[in-house]
Amino acid sequence: MPPRTPHRLKAVRIAIAGAGAITERAHIPALRSVADAQIVAIQSRTADKAERVARAIWPGDAGRPKVYSDFDEMLARERPDAVGIFTPNHLHCEFTVKALSAGAHVLVEKPMAPTAAAAREMVDAAAKARRVLMVAMQQRFGGVERAIKDAVTSGAIGRPHFIRARLSHGGPESWAPGQKWFTTASEAGGGAMLDLGVHVADLAIWIMGEADSVSGQVGILAKQIEVEDTGAMIIHFKSGAIGVVEASWSSMPPLSAIEIYGDEGRVMAGYPRQDISILKADGSPAPGFSRDEVMSRFDPRDRLAPFRELAANFVGAIQGRVKPSPDGNDGLRAVEAIEACYRSSRSGTRIKLPLDRAQ
Numbered sequence: 001m002p003p004r005t006p007h008r009l010k011a012v013r014i015a016i017a018g019a020g021a022i023t024e025r026a027h028i029p030a031l032r033s034v035a036d037a038q039i040v041a042i043q044s045r046t047a048d049k050a051e052r053v054a055r056a057i058w059p060g061d062a063g064r065p066k067v068y069s070d071f072d073e074m075l076a077r078e079r080p081d082a083v084g085i086f087t088p089n090h091l092h093c094e095f096t097v098k099a100l101s102a103g104a105h106v107l108v109e110k111p112m113a114p115t116a117a118a119a120r121e122m123v124d125a126a127a128k129a130r131r132v133l134m135v136a137m138q139q140r141f142g143g144v145e146r147a148i149k150d151a152v153t154s155g156a157i158g159r160p161h162f163i164r165a166r167l168s169h170g171g172p173e174s175w176a177p178g179q180k181w182f183t184t185a186s187e188a189g190g191g192a193m194l195d196l197g198v199h200v201a202d203l204a205i206w207i208m209g210e211a212d213s214v215s216g217q218v219g220i221l222a223k224q225i226e227v228e229d230t231g232a233m234i235i236h237f238k239s240g241a242i243g244v245v246e247a248s249w250s251s252m253p254p255l256s257a258i259e260i261y262g263d264e265g266r267v268m269a270g271y272p273r274q275d276i277s278i279l280k281a282d283g284s285p286a287p288g289f290s291r292d293e294v295m296s297r298f299d300p301r302d303r304l305a306p307f308r309e310l311a312a313n314f315v316g317a318i319q320g321r322v323k324p325s326p327d328g329n330d331g332l333r334a335v336e337a338i339e340a341c342y343r344s345s346r347s348g349t350r351i352k353l354p355l356d357r358a359q
Contacts, residue, residue, distance in 0.1 A: 011038045012315050015078050015104075017071055017095050018086035019044035019053045021176040022109065027086055027136070028057055030307035034315045041078045043068040071095055075102050082318060085109060086136075088181040089189050093118035096133070100125045105132040107314045111198045111338065112331035114189020116355050119335045123328040132317045134310075134324045135331030137202045141306035141313075143298025144269050144276050145203060147289065148258055151267060151278050152207050156286040158264025163208050163243040165200035165258050166270070168192075168251035171223065183225040191227030193218055193338050197247035202326060202334040203258065204235060204243045211333070212238045215350040216341030222250035233341040236350075245337075274300035 014037055016023060023042075031037050044050035047069040058064035068074040075083070075098060083099040085092055085108040093113045096106050106126070112135045113119040126133035139145050152160050169175070172182035172195070181187035182195065193216075205211055216233030223229045229250045235243035257270025265286055269276040278289040285291070298305065317324035333354075340351035 010036075012036055012105075012318050013038050013040045013078070013081045014084060015039075015041040015043065015074055015080035015082075016065070016084045016086065017043045017074070017091075018084075018088075018109070019050045020086065020179055023084075023086040024053045024056065026304060026307045027084055027107075027109075027311070028053070029304060030311040031084065031315075032057075033308045034311050036319065037311065037315050039065050040080060041066045041068060041074050043071050043074045045069060072098065075099065075104070080104050082106065082132075082314070088187045089114045089194070090187045093122055096122045097125045100129040100131050100133070103129065103131070105314075105318045107134045107136060107311075108331070109136045110202075110331065111189075111194050111335050112328065113335060114194065116332065116336045116339045117357075119328075119332040120357065123332050126328050132314070132324050133328035133331075134314050134317065135326050135328065135334075136307075136310060137199055137326045137331065137334065138306040138310040139199050139203055140206060140326060141309035143300065143305070144274055144294070145258070147276060147278070147294040147297065148260065148267050148269060149207055151286060151289050152260065152262070154288075155264075156278060156289055157260065157262030157266055157280070160208060160260050160262045161241045162261040163204050163241070163258065164246070164260075165204045165243065166246040167196040167200045167256050168246070168248035169196070169254035170252040171229065171249035174252075183223075183227055185226040188227055190338065190342065191218070191220075191225065191231075192229050192247045192249040193231035193233070193341055194227075194335075195247070196249070197231055197233070197245055197341070198334045198338050200245050200247065200258075201233075201235070201337040202330060204245055205333055205337065206326075206330070207260070208235075208237050208239065208241050208243060210238045211243075211337055211353050212236045213350050213352050214337055214340035214344060216344045218342065218345045231341060231345075233337070233344070235337065245341075 218228035218231035316322035
């Protein structure tokens with residue numbers, strides 16, 4: 001949803017909620033790279049944690065954001081133009097609705113909410129407030145992923161009829177030690193499928209088009225935790241195409257891969273990581289999408305590049321210069337697909353999309 005006042009702002013004053021690993025390592029550095037963005041405050045349930053992050057990133061006092069332990073107080077005192085919400089999942093909806101109601105634009109970490117009902121509430125609140133709502137599904141800005149999207153959209157492999165999208169690693173404890181909320185059902189809302197599967201579900205729908213139904217299975221197979229560590233689902237697209245989405249917290253080394261089969265060629269990416277092959281049916285490189293041409297468009301060593309582009313898109317959307325992507329409706333579709341997978345795993349049935357609001 002475009003902002004109410006599309007004139008260019010001198011600086012977008014941004015407040016941050018959440019001071020975990022993804023905030024410190026990715027979102028704050030990405031937002032700081034945007035010339036028109038100014039981070040004015042950081043809030044965490046424990047002020048000491050927010051203070052540590054602020055001092056680590058801003059070692060000098062100049063320009064260091066204010067620190068808060070209370071989200072409502074931060075909103076009231078700072079009156080930010082925008083809020084980045086990078087908290088445990090169960091707080092996403094509450095904080096997003098409060099920020100939107102206060103007149104702020106919102107960038108919320110994926111999954112945008114633990115349930116489709118909460119995600120819809122957020123989308124409705126953004127529409128009512130006429131504010132930008134974006135979801136941090138930054139894989140859309142990855143060099144490999146954009147090349148795949150461009151190849152499919154351009155018809156380089158003909159009509160796509162199958163996609164497999166996979167994302168796995170050793171679990172949140174391997175990169176965010178101490179953040180136990182990831183495996184606590186009441187705070188996370190789900191496990192590997194909601195954490196990682198939402199990324200690749202979004203990519204599959206972004207590349208292949210609207211989903212019609214989902215069937216899936218999840219399980220706790222390798223860890224002693226409250227939420228699933230492994231899951232897979234089949235997406236039936238309205239085009240007639242079929243997709244398989246896989247996610248795991250019990251796979252090392254990590255894997256991020258996409259395969260697409262079309263009637264005139266195929267895509268194979270992620271074997272190994274950041275490698276890509278887009279071929280015609282005769283085995284020759286698709287014109288404009290040879291490996292060298294694709295790899296020349298981005299630096300595969302720059303892991304923060306997708307986050308920086310996400311941040312730039314968020315600020316640009318607030319200023320009315322670009323369309324927000326992924327927006328709240330994109331986030332809702334991805335969450336609906338994951339919730340449908342959970343429902344299918346429990347019931348053993350295929351679940352129609354979009355989910356019925358009454359359910």
